[in-house]
Amino acid sequence: MDYQKPIPLKNQDNHPYWDAADRHELLIQKCESCGHYSHPPGPACSKCGSAELSWENLGSEVNGTIYSFIISYRPFLPGFQDDLPLVIAVVELDKAPQVKLIANVLNCNPQDVSIGMNVKMTWQDITEDRALPQWIPA
Amino acid sequence: MAQIKDRYAIVGVGESERSKNSGTTPLHLALDAARAAIQDAGIEAKDIDGFMSYSENDSCTSHQLATYLGVRPKYVKDIMGGGSSTEMLIADAIGLIETGQVNTVLIYRAMNGRSGVRMGGGGWDINMLQSAIDGGSFIIPYGAGGPAQWFGLFATRHMHETGLTQEHLGHVCVSFYEHAQRNPKAYFYGKPLTMEAYKETPYLSYPFNKHDFCLESDEANAIIVTSAERAKDCQSRPAYIMGITARQCVSHSHYWSDLSEVAADYVAPELYKKAGISPADLDVASIYDCYSWVVLRQLEAYGIAPRGEVGDFVAAGNLRMGGKLPSNTAGGMLSEGYTHGMNNVLEIVRQIRHDYKGTDRQVENCEFGLCTGWAGPDIAGAMILRN
Numbered sequence: 005m006d007y008q009k010p011i012p013l014k015n016q017d018n019h020p021y022w023d024a025a026d027r028h029e030l031l032i033q034k035c036e037s038c039g040h041y042s043h044p045p046g047p048a049c050s051k052c053g054s055a056e057l058s059w060e061n062l063g064s065e066v067n068g069t070i071y072s073f074i075i076s077y078r079p080f081l082p083g084f085q086d087d088l089p090l091v092i093a094v095v096e097l098d099k100a101p102q103v104k105l106i107a108n109v110l111n112c113n114p115q116d117v118s119i120g121m122n123v124k125m126t127w128q129d130i131t132e133d134r135a136l137p138q139w140i141p142a
Numbered sequence: 143m144a145q146i147k148d149r150y151a152i153v154g155v156g157e158s159e160r161s162k163n164s165g166t167t168p169l170h171l172a173l174d175a176a177r178a179a180i181q182d183a184g185i186e187a188k189d190i191d192g193f194m195s196y197s198e199n200d201s202c203t204s205h206q207l208a209t210y211l212g213v214r215p216k217y218v219k220d221i222m223g224g225g226s227s228t229e230m231l232i233a234d235a236i237g238l239i240e241t242g243q244v245n246t247v248l249i250y251r252a253m254n255g256r257s258g259v260r261m262g263g264g265g266w267d268i269n270m271l272q273s274a275i276d277g278g279s280f281i282i283p284y285g286a287g288g289p290a291q292w293f294g295l296f297a298t299r300h301m302h303e304t305g306l307t308q309e310h311l312g313h314v315c316v317s318f319y320e321h322a323q324r325n326p327k328a329y330f331y332g333k334p335l336t337m338e339a340y341k342e343t344p345y346l347s348y349p350f351n352k353h354d355f356c357l358e359s360d361e362a363n364a365i366i367v368t369s370a371e372r373a374k375d376c377q378s379r380p381a382y383i384m385g386i387t388a389r390q391c392v393s394h395s396h397y398w399s400d401l402s403e404v405a406a407d408y409v410a411p412e413l414y415k416k417a418g419i420s421p422a423d424l425d426v427a428s429i430y431d432c433y434s435w436v437v438l439r440q441l442e443a444y445g446i447a448p449r450g451e452v453g454d455f456v457a458a459g460n461l462r463m464g465g466k467l468p469s470n471t472a473g474g475m476l477s478e479g480y481t482h483g484m485n486n487v488l489e490i491v492r493q494i495r496h497d498y499k500g501t502d503r504q505v506e507n508c509e510f511g512l513c514t515g516w517a518g519p520d521i522a523g524a525m526i527l528r529n
């Protein structure tokens with residue numbers, strides 16, 4: 005059956021991130037002028053306004069710590085009705101604590117999720133050519 | 143910069159009937175609210191030359207409203223916006239009056255918020271949402287599709303850092319529901335909430351259960367703003383605007399990138415400076431309450447209670463009548479009605495004017511009132527009114 009949930013839309017500013025995700029890699033935008041990581045990616049650095057941006061490849065071994073989370077018991081968007089309860093977490097990257105990535109926490113009882121919990125990134129192949137970064141317990 | 147302290151006032155407030163299914167259009171609701179506000183002010187519709195509204199594309203236009211009040215307006219403005227729009231439009235109105243564009247402005251919010259376009263989600267185009275929200279493609283594919291989830295991420299972290307508990311959220315709900323029991327026009331009039339019942343309610347989206355969510359209603363609210371000089375010609379007692387901070391933003395338009403800052407943190411210091419009073423001087427408040435936690439975070443931002451002590455503050459009953467700062471005394475958006483904050487503005491005006499004098503709804507001898515608006519963690523505005 006076709007994937008029923010929203011598929012990340014690529015655009016001019018974010019496509020390197022999602023292209024990397026499709027290859028099961030994490031790419032984070034970084035400002036060449038002030039060194040600040042920019043996430044979500046944008047047309048310029050949100051800290052200094054510089055348009056001198058590059059992409060740092062954090063590879064496929066990405067670990068992080070849960071910074072915050074919610075547990076959804078009702079689908080607030082179509083397609084999620086079979087995923088309840090759904091954990092949506094903000095995760096601080098171990099290699100770049102400035103960066104906090106939002107994704108679901110999979111393979112885990114929602115009751116066991118807590119702030120400070122260690123997680124690692126995995127990639128869900130959602131269509132033939134698209135993959136979605138997700139978190140699982142480390 | 144012109145000093146506006148006490149030189150402008152809200153001179154009229156009014157509302158339409160409140161229901162879950164109005165069976166009529168936002169224009170009809172807006173007319174009812176506008177006529178009530180005009181009557182409250184004791185002026186003629188023709189005395190109003192500016193009309194403003196905010197909506198989420200779910201209302202009528204200011205030009206339509208003016209037309210069917212029989213007025214040719216000199217100025218109309220309809221903005222897209224939710225929470226904190228009232229404060230922003232009041233500040234805009236003051237600027238226009240100050241520069242001689244208009245004399246008196248009516249601001250309204252009209253919506254079939256239950257039977258028409260609902261804010262709580264559902265029916266939204268998911269690809270539209272991904273593009274419409276900055277960084278939308280980084281949250282929508284994960285099922286984070288509504289404010290309960292977006293604000294919830296802030297709430298869980300804030301609760302973790304400051305020791306706030308589920309019960310503290312419950313105190314906000316229980317206090318506001320208690321106010322609603324004195325307000326026959328409140329949606330949850332006759333439906334009190336106990337802490338026991340609150341705690342037994344299952345989560346909709348942790349850390350929120352249904353009581354932590356605002357309700358949805360069909361209604362319109364209107365207010366009239368004019369100068370202190372013109373206010374003297376009105377029949378109502380003016381609620382003077384001591385200070386107003388129209389709209390502040392956080393550092394990033396994708397506000398989830400930093401859960402530690404909210405726009406109210408920037409509004410508060412400016413506001414008290416303009417008004418020339420401190421949080422301890424406040425007697426009554428209307429605190430934007432789209433979710434219970436949003437109230438707690440604002441109590442911290444506006445210096446009502448220090449960070450880390452907000453939970454104790456609400457647990458001690460300080461939001462209730464007789465507490466240190468009775469708040470949302472008509473029931474708020476958690477239990478009275480929901481017009482993206484304007485119903486809370488109506489209530490603070492009525493408290494400040496002592497409209498309820500002689501009843502158990504009046505915060506006795508209240509002089510200074512705080513009214514806050516919250517579009518989200520990212521955008522906020524607020525004002526302080528005085529008797």
Ligand SMILES: [Zn+2]
Pocket residue numbers: 035036037038039040049050051052053054
């Ligand atoms: Zn930079």
